[in-house]
Amino acid sequence: MAAESVRPDQLWYQYRPLGDRSIRLLELLPGSAQDGMRCRLRSAGLDDMRVDHPYEALSYVWGDTGDQVTIACDDACVVSISRSLLEALHALRDPISPRIIWADAICINQRDDAERSRQVRLIDAIYRNARRVVV
Template identity: 40%
Template sequence: MTEEIRSALGIAAPAVPGGSLATPHTYEKLRSNNSHIRVLTLQPSQDASADLRCSIQQQELGMIAGQYESISYTWGSQSLVCKLYCDGGCVIHITANLHSALRRFRFKYDTRRIWADAVCINQADAEEKSHQIPLMPQIYRCALRVLV
């Protein structure tokens, strides 16, 4: 729902747990489309139904081989209906299938470093996608393991 519609209807923007309003995540441009990737660090939760929280960092692919896991999943419906809270309260809208996978793979007591294409590649940036998609075989090969 857009801010204009919310305002006209008298509906407040969704609040991020912790008090601040949810703002869309802004992707930082990759330092190099050919050698850098983004990796998300999924925060732990003992509550399986708790909101998904993460931080996203740029990494040089050759320097982090074996230090992250990648997720292989079906995108399913293209509807971005679920939320991933990241980097201090920003939100990335994700598919229900990715949301379900991240919840399933989230640890209870420790962070988990994950590469998931829908989050780690800026889907709104055609130029970035044109460089990152051909890197995907290498990204999967460099992962510690592929979670399915």
């Protein structure tokens, strides 16, 4: 299960602001256990989530936040995640089809206190609107 290393030509993913009732969803791109992890992040309105944007919510232990790895995001960028999240994503990744997942550590901009505060208020609705919660 290889993590990506940051190449000089790669940029860190730049989180865009979210609306008050919007969340980010992670599109986990298909691949085998030997492939590097690849994803896309997109925003979606929370109110019509079940019908328009079915997703799975991931509940996991963050683990050692100092043990960070990078994965490819939106083709030209990388994003830093914990090794425990990487392991969870590897377990969830389908070899053929993408999966749409909400995981707090990557779907919430952890460096933006105001966004984190707004998103925490939506956590109950995020889990309630998920097609399935994976623990």
